Amino acid sequence: MSNLSTRHHPLRIAHRGVSSRAVENSLRAFRLAVENPWGPCDGIELDIHSTRDGEFVVHxxxxxPSGLRIAESTLDELRQEPLADGSPIPTLPEAMAASGGLRLYIEVKGLDPRWDGALLAIIRADARPERCQLHAFDHRVTARLSVQAPEVTLGVLSASYPLDPVRPVLAAGARVLWQEAGLIDGALVEACAAAGVEVIAWTVNDAAQAARLAGLGVAGLCGNWPERLGGEA
Known part of the structure; x- marks a missing residue:
């Protein structure tokens, strides 16, 4: 069990970095989460895809936008198309280096099974690998990774209200449920807590909603405006 819920307030997680003030999933968005003068951040959420040549890019x-598909392209090819701010698409190691030691919540959007080991090697090479968590909508991904890396905290995402919120999490080898914020209620949080499953709410961009979710006992709040997630500096 991780220690997310031992805090007096849910962890404040910058969604794709501080995406309200910088291009989402850019190095600047991640650096703003570290420097953030608007409100403290405990962690950064970001999205990754594996490339054709076994690299990992944050997108x-x-x-x-040009239609170039990440899974079918090499890193060099992807680097030819800059982000909206003119910067190149970041790699996962670059994003980790820009995160300033904050917790990292890495959503695995696309992962060719051939590169499972390469992804886990990047996580394990971090100075503090325990700060890195992986989560996915595709429960097959988390199930695979749970066998290969039982030490890594894994999560699954849900955008519907699960009749049994615990079973799909545990079946996928995970310990965290990333639940769409508007569908979270006390019954869901209590059922998860009883099974040792933590709940992280996404995407929370309203201070009143953040306060409601904090009162329910969620472990984390993920939003584009970290200053709206409440808590003390």
Whole structure:
């Protein structure tokens, strides 16, 4: 069991970095989470895809705006198309280096099974690998990774209200449920807590909603405006 819920307030997680003030999933967005003068951040959420040549880039969609598909492209090819701020698409190691030691919540958007070991090697090479968590909508990914890396905290995402919120988490080898914020209620949080499963809410961009979720006992709040997630500096 991780120590997320031992805090007096849910962890404040910058969604794709401070994406309200910088291009999402950019190195600047991650650095702003570290420097953030608007409100403290405990962690950064980001999205990754594996490339054709076994690298990992930070990007939400499976293709770049030009239509270049990440899984079918090499890192060099992807680097030819800059982000909206003119910077190159970041690699996972670059994002980790820019995170300033904050917790990292890495959503695995696309992962060719051939590169499972390469991803885990990057996590294990970090100075504090325990700060890195992996989560995915595809429960097959977390199930695979749980066998190969039982020491890594894993999570699954849900955008619907699960009749049994615990079973799919544990079946996927995970310990954290990333639940769409508007679907979280006391019954869901209590059921998860009884089974040792933590709940992280996404995407929380309203201070009143953040306060409601904190009162329910969620472990983390993930949003674009960290200053709206409440808590003390």
């Amino acid at each position: 939400h969609d499976p293709a770049l």
